[in-house]
Amino acid sequence: MWQASSWDDPAVGERLAGSHLVICFGGDGTLIRGARLTAPLGVPIVGVNFGKMGFLTEFAPHELAPGLPALLAGDYWLEERLTLSVEHRRDGRLLNTYLAINEAVVARGRVNKLLRLHAWVDRQYMTTYAADGLLVATPTGSTGSNLAAGGPVLPPDMDALVMAPVMPFISFRNALVLASQSRVDVQVVLTPPPPQHEAVLAVDSGTTVNLQDGDRLSFTGGDVRSRFARIRQKHYFHAVLVNKLQRAPIEPPLPPDTPSPSER
Amino acid sequence: MWQASSWDDPAVGERLAGSHLVICFGGDGTLIRGARLTAPLGVPIVGVNFGKMGFLTEFAPHELAPGLPALLAGDYWLEERLTLSVEHRRDGRLLNTYLAINEAVVARGRVNKLLRLHAWVDRQYMTTYAADGLLVATPTGSTGSNLAAGGPVLPPDMDALVMAPVMPFISFRNALVLASQSRVDVQVVLTPPPPQHEAVLAVDSGTTVNLQDGDRLSFTGGDVRSRFARIRQKHYFHAVLVNKLQRAPIEPPLPPDTPSPSER
Amino acid sequence: MWQASSWDDPAVGERLAGSHLVICFGGDGTLIRGARLTAPLGVPIVGVNFGKMGFLTEFAPHELAPGLPALLAGDYWLEERLTLSVEHRRDGRLLNTYLAINEAVVARGRVNKLLRLHAWVDRQYMTTYAADGLLVATPTGSTGSNLAAGGPVLPPDMDALVMAPVMPFISFRNALVLASQSRVDVQVVLTPPPPQHEAVLAVDSGTTVNLQDGDRLSFTGGDVRSRFARIRQKHYFHAVLVNKLQRAPIEPPLPPDTPSPSER
């Protein structure tokens, strides 16, 4: 038994590999960061919700104490979820690879100009998007940015990816569901070059990489699975989906009579 | 070798079961009707496009002659696609079952009033839609009504269904992708009763069934597959998807200077 | 002072014309029906909400008693709202005209087949929609069917109309805002003819008219205004808009553990 106050704590690097189970206190974002570390090691993770939505977490804070004995006794089931593998190439050279738990987005940066994005599916040229971006999400990420982009919700255990354009302008609008072994290739057309125009690769809302004109990104299902420990019933997902989304205010609205900024 | 001029021809009923391959001349709609007959028999079908889109057909009319030898020599591959099974219950009694190649829709009839539709996924209550309708589509049907409803496109060989609300009013808008063995149950709330309000079940745009308040529909993957004979390369789908959809005018637009009806 | 228990009551026809103010007890639908009768007469109407949303009504039931003295003293302001005028032509002949408070929709009937709808704006041919329907709404109707179709919300006092396609299939998707004096002409292409295919004109969810192939509908701002009496502050609309829409459950959801129909 060990503990660390953040994923950057050196203890995490030392102790994670041999652990049987990781209990993560925080919101969905913190849990996603943890899953990116535990997934390659095959270590299960379980979340205690101290954030807003709690889509991925297993326990509300007050539920941990009653649930802990079952957890420690190994009395849980493992929900294995598909991850996403991303390759970033420039001039034919592999610059980097990324593992995403939720999604990866090729998106415009600060400048409000459309990107042109050539897209291939399974090495067949499909179309060229004119859009603010293009995202590829796992089932886990299907309730995140993909939801805002109008994409569909995938069940947690489905072996499939979803690809959706962000703010498509006179381009194909509907999302595509793809088999996990399918491969999406995207080539960025960035004219004029930065800083008149910017494009980035964003992985799980945490990693942001600057792209250049001609950069190529490849997306396919990851080799590893994220493993979430669960003690709830197996068919929980659709029972909580809409309720969570409708009830959970991302930001509590202001009181109705809050004066506008210009009056203060 | 036999031929019939329509799917209603008695010859179809007599000869279909023992056939090795059915060649269908017509558009996607005619081919869908044929697939509903051939799928339960396991007989492959191939379409020659005399319609508009030709999403499912294998040949343009002029391509049949060059392709025919390969077809007759059995030199084709079989694309097996998931079908949809629909059960219609009233007062706990099973009224009828339907096989859909594309989709089934629970929708309002002629009266422009919202339906209330209680929805369960895998026997868990999910939400109640206030909408013009709710559709469940196969991968084959994902490029049909589902596309118009904003749902995602599924690859032809995926073992999954998609469910999408039609004109949702302050309800959950995003489509859901579901495993083929998942089960969707829908209960129709129809107040006031017909004719002040109407609801129908529409299967593959061809069958229309009147519904009553309290009627229950269940949707799950079908036991049989539709089998389309193909001679083209296997990874054809995404290569033609966007191009077909952008190029194919469902209805050729009128000449730009067509006078408005009120001037004629 | 007179009263009637429904808009069909003969008293309504006899007494409405000379009235100074009509108080309507019911939901938004009942108020819309009343407004269609009072608008041509220039008689103000005020709604007491016994329905669900209460977008148009001025009072919750318990607010009527405190508000009544102001109403009877004439201590209210009039919110005048644009209406919609609809003409239905067949073979060049005017069949009927309709006044809509909310919207008029040209839509498919019971059969789940796309309609082809040629559309002109101000006598210029614009495009041909392949869709389930096409609606034209007033600012009052912009929070109704138009909202579900993805159209924008117009402020109550704006002198403009909005036109939006319903379930467009590979057609122009965005709504159009039009000046109140603009004119939209729509010609229905209905092949095959009924009953294989059906089209209807639906006015304010209450009137449903069967259409035939070639029928023409014209939409423009109405000559009369609907006049709603209000005692609340003038800039109320945007303050309640989102709150009403998010809070008001069109249909209360079922309890989370409601068994699915197949289990009962």
Next chain:
Amino acid sequence: MWQASSWDDPAVGERLAGSHLVICFGGDGTLIRGARLTAPLGVPIVGVNFGKMGFLTEFAPHELAPGLPALLAGDYWLEERLTLSVEHRRDGRLLNTYLAINEAVVARGRVNKLLRLHAWVDRQYMTTYAADGLLVATPTGSTGSNLAAGGPVLPPDMDALVMAPVMPFISFRNALVLASQSRVDVQVVLTPPPPQHEAVLAVDSGTTVNLQDGDRLSFTGGDVRSRFARIRQKHYFHAVLVNKLQRAPIEPPLPPDTPSPSER
């Protein structure tokens, strides 16, 4: 008669104010930049299309010669279009004001995290968006970013603005049409602060301003109009709208058999 090769040319500043008409060679973007300079001076501008879409330009290159005599003879009509005025405040202090011809967007920067945006309309608190951004567009800008955001198209001469969320996440999705004298106030909630999270104000795709947590933006119709000289017929807009959008490929697609980046 004078000429300059770019809007940055000093000649522009010297000669613009006294000019009767400016002829702009370039695409819609160049014309928008010019309109931002000519609008405050009341000088009409006319565009010759050397770009892609040509939504705003009056002439294709080959049409200029035949049209020039009419232009020089003053034989044109003026299309006056509403502009947008933007104020940027920090800690109650006015930092800057901007004039937009198309639109202004409050948007996330490079980091893929939702913004929280409190929104007031006419000093009434309306809602808090969780979204990638929020845009306010003029009728001119309604066919730009607003179109991609799902907002409606407004006629060029309408005295109204449109506000639309960009990638709203469980927030109100529909656009709002507002009177030109209406005022939208937006307050940015940016936690964590930059560089973990970024927000920008983008005006007409050309000006990008970094925002801080608590910054306030106000949007209302501008005092000046953009004035486009036209020789075409007055009711041109809806006749070309859909045709332009469907025909004009923002980016010509690649040939169908273009190999994917990973194969080169």
